[in-house]
Amino acid sequence: MRRNWLRGIVSGLSFTSALFIFQCCYGTPQDFQPDLLVEGQVKSRTSGLPIQGVKVSVANNMQYEYSNDEGKFSFYTELFDHLTITFEDVDSTQNGSFADRDTVLTHFGDNVYLDVEMEEK
């Protein structure tokens, strides 16, 4: 504990943190940014069966994923104070016809699991 504390002080004084972050000429920056793993499953409220092909996206963000044949989805996304996850039926009637819905996340750690039910139109 004391060692880490001292290490931080000395590295700060020497302004060398950046040097050690970008220490390799061939490499990448390190990633210190917190993010969130969003996982879950989409089901029909009426039948309870999983829905494939639902577009699961993060509002104000270009990320999205489609639910698989088990209705499951999983993706990492940037961590904010709150996140709006949108569920959209985008494949017309191919896997049934469901009303879109949003889920707002406000309290989470580094992962969250969502059981989502969608209403049939």
Add this chain to the structure above:
Amino acid sequence: MLASLKRIAFRKFKEAETKLHELNYLFWECTTRCNLNCLHCGSDCFKDSSFKDMPLEDFLSALDTIESPPKNFTVVLTGGEPLLRKDIELCGREIRKRGVRWSMVSNGYLYDEQKHISLLNAGLGALTISLDGLEESHNWLRNNKNSFAKVDSAIGLAASSSRLNFDIVTCVNKRNFHELPEICNYLISKKVKAWRLFTIVPIGRAKKQSGFVFIRQ
């Protein structure tokens, strides 16, 4: 006075870090295949490598032997061109499942919007893209007339993401040396926040090329 203090602090910090010798980066050359044929390639990759890519399971077996990796430990996927692996997202997800961050070095040629999104979904946290000049000099060194257009698009996508810790690396050589200020302006216009420069190491294909290496004159 401040300069002396910095020097002393730097020396102490370097000594301590050397003694600690933390594993901060693990580079995985996940393929030796490449879609470009760069004149300065240090790893001498080929479009059709006779060497098969290391199976993901083999790499994970090696990764799993690392006990208690440091907090900032990162697996860097390199190549060849990592995006030639069809299971690149699966590789990333499996690394993240183990509580380890991952990043990637790419030439940007295959980095389109769909790939950008699928890699972010798989937990990509840092990315480095190679840019070796403005259009003419980049395409010359990369040995491909479409290379600049592709990397330009990739840079735009990566720089637009607030999630990615993203930077550009440039191999400085005699041909692009004089256009560095213009490259800098270009990168600023693309909203790139970090740029690393290095000179070419005469290994791999680069050792067969003359005119790359700077000689003190």
